[in-house]
Amino acid sequence: MITLIKYLFKIWGIKSIFINNPSTYEYDSVIPSNLSTKNIIMIGRGDDPTKRFDLGILAMKDIIKEIPNCKMNIISESYNNLQSLIKTLNLSKNVKIVGYQKNPELYFTNASLHIFPSICDTYAMVISETKIFGIPTIICGVDYLALAKNGTVIIYDNNPNYLAREAINILNDEKYRKKLGLEARESMKAIKNDLIINKWTTLLLSVYRGIDSVVIQNLLNDEYIPIKHKEANEILNNQLNIYKKHFPQLKEATLDNLKLFLFE
Numbered sequence: 574m575i576t577l578i579k580y581l582f583k584i585w586g587i588k589s590i591f592i593n594n595p596s597t598y599e600y601d602s603v604i605p606s607n608l609s610t611k612n613i614i615m616i617g618r619g620d621d622p623t624k625r626f627d628l629g630i631l632a633m634k635d636i637i638k639e640i641p642n643c644k645m646n647i648i649s650e651s652y653n654n655l656q657s658l659i660k661t662l663n664l665s666k667n668v669k670i671v672g673y674q675k676n677p678e679l680y681f682t683n684a685s686l687h688i689f690p691s692i693c694d695t696y697a698m699v700i701s702e703t704k705i706f707g708i709p710t711i712i713c714g715v716d717y718l719a720l721a722k723n724g725t726v727i728i729y730d731n732n733p734n735y736l737a738r739e740a741i742n743i744l745n746d747e748k749y750r751k752k753l754g755l756e757a758r759e760s761m762k763a764i765k766n767d768l769i770i771n772k773w774t775t776l777l778l779s780v781y782r783g784i785d786s787v788v789i790q791n792l793l794n795d796e797y798i799p800i801k802h803k804e805a806n807e808i809l810n811n812q813l814n815i816y817k818k819h820f821p822q823l824k825e826a827t828l829d830n831l832k833l834f835l836f837e
Contacts (some may be wrong), residue, residue: 577717580805584677584832586740592773594696595721595766598705605707610756611643611744614684616677616699619649619670625635625690628733630711634662635737646671646680661683685750686743691715705761709753711739714815718809724757729811731818
């Protein structure tokens, strides 16, 4: 996501500094999941409609037809709308809202798939956390995230049946599941907490002591590989198509509208 935002901000003439969030867990201190269960997790704020936990719950109706022993743990506070949906779909034996957890790693180590149904997000710490535990993730559309690649499957259909098919494919194919899990965990080696914290410290001290143009320029000229024009356009087109599905008034919008922020 950082490289895409830099691409857009360059078009818009905006200069801003982007720094990754540090990882919640240290890579070498984590014992990854062995991916042996049929357990799925979803994590986040269950009351936020943009998180779309209902999509994941609806998918479970089809998943358990193929995998009756599949369980879904939702790490979130319990909300009436989600509980009502679970009850209506007769999923009380398969879907459980476990509430806020101070130690979610207890669920990470026992999961084989993470579903991320959010329609919009920024850095998505939950993907960082599940990746470091070697858990594959299904991402529903938000391919612009910094952690969207490696160990993930990205779908662009809001149909829970399609989400269910992808989940079933991963859960029933041990070789594929472990391949995704290994890719997910290996990708987190690149997230160095000490370097990230050092960048934040440098930025904050510069602000506190008075803006140092050299320090700021060094942070602006970070070592992130610039995104290619073709790749940026592909991601932006994907997002534009998603927006059109959700907002019919944007059906005539073009890629140039999105790039130049021209909407009526």
